[in-house]
Amino acid sequence: MITKIFALIISLLIAASVQASPKIEHWQTSNGARVYFVAAPELAMVDVEVVFDAGSARDGDLSGTALLTNAMLNEGAAGLNTNQIAAEFENVGAQFSNSSERDMAELSMRSLTADFALKPALATFRKVLTQPNFPATSFERLQKQMLIGLQAEKQSPVAIASRAFYTNLYDKHPYAAMPSGDESSVKKLNIAALKAFYQQYYVAKNAIVVLVGALTTEQAKVLAEDLIADLPEGKVAKPLADVASLTSAQKITIDYPSSQTHIVMGQPGVSRHDPDYFALYVGNHILGGSGLVSQLSNEIREKRGLSYSVYSYFRPMRELGPYQFGLQTRNDQAKEALDVMQKTLTDFIHNGPTEEELIAAKQNITGGFALRVDSNSKIAGYTAMIGFYGLPLDYLDTFNSNVNAITIKQIQDAFTRRVHPDKIVTILVGGQAE
């Protein structure tokens, strides 16, 4: 009972506390790249991220192109070879990394802001970004490594399930293919295709630059201008096709010699500009997005001990990203676990959350706001998302009020319109029950 009184006091505190969001400054470089800067003077370091609309959604017929193009950039540039590029960064303690997913392809670097470190690190970053030369030896090595990566996927039931999930969820949409490609497409990749991809998509107008760290606005302006100056202006990538709705339920079972069955279930979910986003986000938080206290965790783990982890989440993307459910359980319990997961979803659509659940969810989401932006790396992540998807610059300032405005009726309405258990894809990867 002490607990209840305590919770009450705390909820009063929540209402009283004032949220401070990071202040995002925004401008464009002279060749058209959009820059987003957050001053974080406390630590003498800076995070620099350059994000292009050049993920695997742009692969076309040759999936794996975007990933390998991105991976090739630091293999050779402006006369430096792979070893030299790596050493140039690491000699001054800078951390360089690159990555490519479905929407975004990214180059990023963390460096100390002291001149001895930042100047050479940025010079190398600029070379990698603007003057890559796609050496043949690196191409062959990375192509082989991609093939090994594909082999490694085959010994992971989670990876097998994920691939089958995307294939069946997106059918002919570019999101259907995995960023890592497939064996036949990876074998067909070639340097000419990568160079063409680079020339088309790694251009200023298709880029955003995110800077978070101990810089003044003036310093940030000079840095961004200098970093991007040698990129051609180019064009923004074309809009992607709409994601088609699923027309029927589909259940796919893949035999695999594991002691557990991995279940992945879902349908196309939301885009980053979705009018239903907050209703679906808050609703799903209650259903399966809040870890140990979600309805799914309560039904699957707390009540029945069926799975170590069970979740559901919306992954908002440029176009409709997946709404994905998952768990893993001993093979002989797979049917029971799937039944419970499906029933929990259908009950939620049918009944909606309770008032109590909605209050708890809002307290959790809004009361933890400060935690979302408590480090430079988290701030950089949110800033990149806001910049890349063109969300309003006050997205974080209005986040809590958007969450607080959601009603039970809105959640139920959004779930009824948008989530269709009778047209859902279900993938089971595992062994036979013994």
Place this chain on the structure above:
Amino acid sequence: MQMLKKIKLCCWLLVTIPVITMANVTEYQLDNGLKLIVKEDHRAPVVVTQVWYKVGSSYEQNGTTGISHQLEHMMFKGTENLGPNEFSQIIAANGGNENAFTGRDYTAYFQTLEKDRLEVSFRLEAERMRKLVIDNAELLKEREVVAEERRMRTDDDPQALVSEAFNAAAFVNSPYHHPVIGWMTDINNYEADDLRKWYQKWYAPNNATVVIVGDVEPVAVLALAKQYFGPLKPETTALLKPQLEIEQHGKRTVEVKAPAELPYMMMGWKVPVVATIDQASSWEPYALEMLAGILDGGDSARFSRNLVRGEEVAASVGAGYGLFSRLADVFTVAGTPVKGKSVADLQQAVMKQITQLQTELVSDQELNRIKAQVVANAVYERDTVFYQAMQIGMLETIGLDWRLSDAYVENVQAVTAEQVQAVAKKYFINQGLTVAELIPMPLDGKKPAMSAGARHDY
């Protein structure tokens, strides 16, 4: 330094004046033995609480391996004043993140909250420090959850199986022999009383360190700690047997056959750590740390440069050494050969790198590169309050001094090329080597006759 600290402790205990105040870190000890370490970080209005207990899988005996981890799960399942899962619900309603982790040498619980909610975590953590209720029915369910966790993390992952077999071979009598999660047969046979006894034995203020990092004032944190943890009674703590690993008399090899696509191998050499090294050789763990950096500290390090590129023998290869553990450990190298090369080829290539470290001094340029990374990382690490708390809590809990995390940079910077060569010669010998290899078995080996590949059910 160690002695001085103890003297201060004796004199000041009654008024709980800080034992140590250094570089925005303040250390206290309550009368019941609870240690409180507060690190101020005012960058964001958040606070992380971590409660560290000196117990983990290396405290366990055969037959009940993994019991520390099972107990960690039970810590969420109710106390005298909290129902099952209520702990998590209260933290969630306060906008917090929470979880727990168990290692070989520690069990730790954490919450991250807005700074004015620190009291919530203190009240709840104090409650479950001494008032846990282990219900039989809850245990039976949670045992299944842990069994699922083991299947997911280990049984269905060929590389994890190799790692488990490797440790079981490299360590004969050291408790690092068994996995943190425990053997499946032990998991299946925990009884409520086993858990209750384990809890009674180790969960007490005098066996705990509370680490707070965030936008807080140490004096206010101390007042809260006294209010909630102060009344808890200490326990007579059990004395651990040393269980020092017996001497190894020759190379050990292990094979693991499991359904897999790719081969994989691990090599490991017995090495000292900071906690086990004598004063005269206290530089050795830092030299080993440097050696790990020379091999695998980034994309310009020797493994990437020579084995992934260069010879192109490894698809991936990494070196692993942790200088902070309670008992002596192994320095590991693990990797997968590229297609067309064998595990033997990869091992040979690794040995060539080791031999080179034994016979040729590393260049100043390489040493300086690793040192530059260590200096920069010390700044980067301050970007998260969680990691800062981790470092303090882990050092304290394995019986070292948290200030070693500050001294770490200095200690690595002091390492010379001659010292790297000396540890390479001293420890990378066949006498202390264990090698484990994954032999991939067909993935369709257990496939029932009735079906091949995917089938569609609508």
